[in-house]
Amino acid sequence: MSKFVFVTGGVSSSLGKGLTASSLGRLLKCRGLKVTMCKLDPYINVDPGTMNPGEHGEVFVTEDGGETDLDLGHYERFIDESLNRNSNTTTGSIYSTVISKERRGDYLGKTVQVIPHVTDEIKGRVMRLAGEEVDVVIVEIGGTVGDIEIVPYVEAIRQFRRDVGRQNVCYVHLTLVPYLAPSGEQKTKPTQHSVTELRSRGIQPDVIVCRSDKDISDALKRKISLLCDVPIDAVISAIDAESIYEIPLVLHEEGLDAVVCGILGLDPDAHPIALGDWERLVHRVRTAERTVRIGVVGKYVNLPDAYLSVVEALRHAGFHHGVQVQLEWIDAEMVPDLVPSERLSELDGIVIPGGFGERGIEGMVTGARYAREHAIPCLGLCLGLQVMVVEAARHLAHLEGANSREFDSRTPHPVIDLMPDQAGVVDKGGTMRLGAYPAMLAPGSQVEAIYGASAVTERHRHRYEVNSRYRARLEAAGLRCSGTSPDDRLVEFIELPGHPYWIGTQAHPEFKSRPDRPHPLFRALVGAALERAEGREPRLIDIGDLDSVA
Ligand code: GLN
Numbered sequence: 001m002s003k004f005v006f007v008t009g010g011v012s013s014s015l016g017k018g019l020t021a022s023s024l025g026r027l028l029k030c031r032g033l034k035v036t037m038c039k040l041d042p043y044i045n046v047d048p049g050t051m052n053p054g055e056h057g058e059v060f061v062t063e064d065g066g067e068t069d070l071d072l073g074h075y076e077r078f079i080d081e082s083l084n085r086n087s088n089t090t091t092g093s094i095y096s097t098v099i100s101k102e103r104r105g106d107y108l109g110k111t112v113q114v115i116p117h118v119t120d121e122i123k124g125r126v127m128r129l130a131g132e133e134v135d136v137v138i139v140e141i142g143g144t145v146g147d148i149e150i151v152p153y154v155e156a157i158r159q160f161r162r163d164v165g166r167q168n169v170c171y172v173h174l175t176l177v178p179y180l181a182p183s184g185e186q187k188t189k190p191t192q193h194s195v196t197e198l199r200s201r202g203i204q205p206d207v208i209v210c211r212s213d214k215d216i217s218d219a220l221k222r223k224i225s226l227l228c229d230v231p232i233d234a235v236i237s238a239i240d241a242e243s244i245y246e247i248p249l250v251l252h253e254e255g256l257d258a259v260v261c262g263i264l265g266l267d268p269d270a271h272p273i274a275l276g277d278w279e280r281l282v283h284r285v286r287t288a289e290r291t292v293r294i295g296v297v298g299k300y301v302n303l304p305d306a307y308l309s310v311v312e313a314l315r316h317a318g319f320h321h322g323v324q325v326q327l328e329w330i331d332a333e334m335v336p337d338l339v340p341s342e343r344l345s346e347l348d349g350i351v352i353p354g355g356f357g358e359r360g361i362e363g364m365v366t367g368a369r370y371a372r373e374h375a376i377p378c379l380g381l382c383l384g385l386q387v388m389v390v391e392a393a394r395h396l397a398h399l400e401g402a403n404s405r406e407f408d409s410r411t412p413h414p415v416i417d418l419m420p421d422q423a424g425v426v427d428k429g430g431t432m433r434l435g436a437y438p439a440m441l442a443p444g445s446q447v448e449a450i451y452g453a454s455a456v457t458e459r460h461r462h463r464y465e466v467n468s469r470y471r472a473r474l475e476a477a478g479l480r481c482s483g484t485s486p487d488d489r490l491v492e493f494i495e496l497p498g499h500p501y502w503i504g505t506q507a508h509p510e511f512k513s514r515p516d517r518p519h520p521l522f523r524a525l526v527g528a529a530l531e532r533a534e535g536r537e538p539r540l541i542d543i544g545d546l547d548s549v550a
Pocket of ligand 1: 353354355356357381382383384406461462463464465
């Protein structure tokens, strides 16, 4: 039977509930337990796919094409398990199901209410993740206790313990212990209030994780233990860590995983922890001395969370090479003004990430061109590939006015367009290509060498594609379509023979990168950037012999 850990948060948003939950997941996994995770989000959107990444951060895409909260990215990176669309539930999706059931007559003439109908649906969503192959399901509840939207979730998880038995559930509550400089003290009152709020909903937390920028003394822990009625061992101090990948070690040191195991009746001695690999990873993070500067040319650069998985994938690649990746956030709209300055020439590499809408596109095209002409390693992700194709069409194939139909419906050369499906139908309804799709890589191509494979799968989230009518002209101008769908209809990868690294992918490889298993495209990008940073002859390193194209 699976056990369940519910992680709630109090006092303030952005305390790092997702990272705490993910770190606990990693620790339990390091104890040999099989872990899965999910997020319950109290907003009314059916999924985050329709939200503005500039406000809500990145939309994380799962293998099965779920458009989910960015915390699922942390979960996958920390527990190294692929999740699916069932791993993220929102109030919108709960209500949508409840209302369809009501319309179908499933509730047999009853009055449909938050309790029990909504709460039952929430519990059902958690329950479907349990099973023989899962020891622990970790459930993060979005938002903060006290929020109006969170009430049905708190009620549902309260009932859950009664449904599955006390020994199968652990409530972890994350709070903030602020340090007040004028009085020189750390304050527990916000924690007390937050726990009081949780209790008023019928939940007594088993564990309190206290976020703080300073260590929490034993005396303070005793106070929290007394006032919030949890054993002192279950008051965990979570001080700010330099890297998010240190958090599991900090929490383990504080005994979080042992306490949670104890509450769930899982004997910690029967599940000894093996943290060696993770410790080695953190050591590599800490000791990296060299630096490469990677420019991210995008339109949501004011909220770096909009590119969270891209940033993490670059960091992972840095861990592999033993370098710090210093990110330069470059507002795409500003790029044309930057060309004469040193801002671009000083970059060791460029990433053009995904995005929707016209704003910033011309700047991205300029950035792609600058990278091509100055031999700066450049990786285009989804929209990034499309922009590189537009750039090559305009300046290598001399197709004046070439563009994506998304940005210019009257372009004379729609080199990026909506493509008909296998039945020949162009769906203008705007359905997206979502989730994992296979691609075949051309023999002898850079991408084949980088992946070390001739067939790969990557996750997608886009509507537009390289227009197959232009493929021959683009290839004649020097662009190589180095990866395609197995039926050869869709272009999945492009590259530029002779350039150290000018590669675009129609997919989002960033979603599959792991701290201890960096994604090959990012690993090779940072490798090429390192060559440039160290003033070596530009050539791809660490990925086989590519001298013929370098
Ligand atoms: N806007 C582009 C499309 O829909 C690219 C999307 C993306 O980068 N995820 O095809």
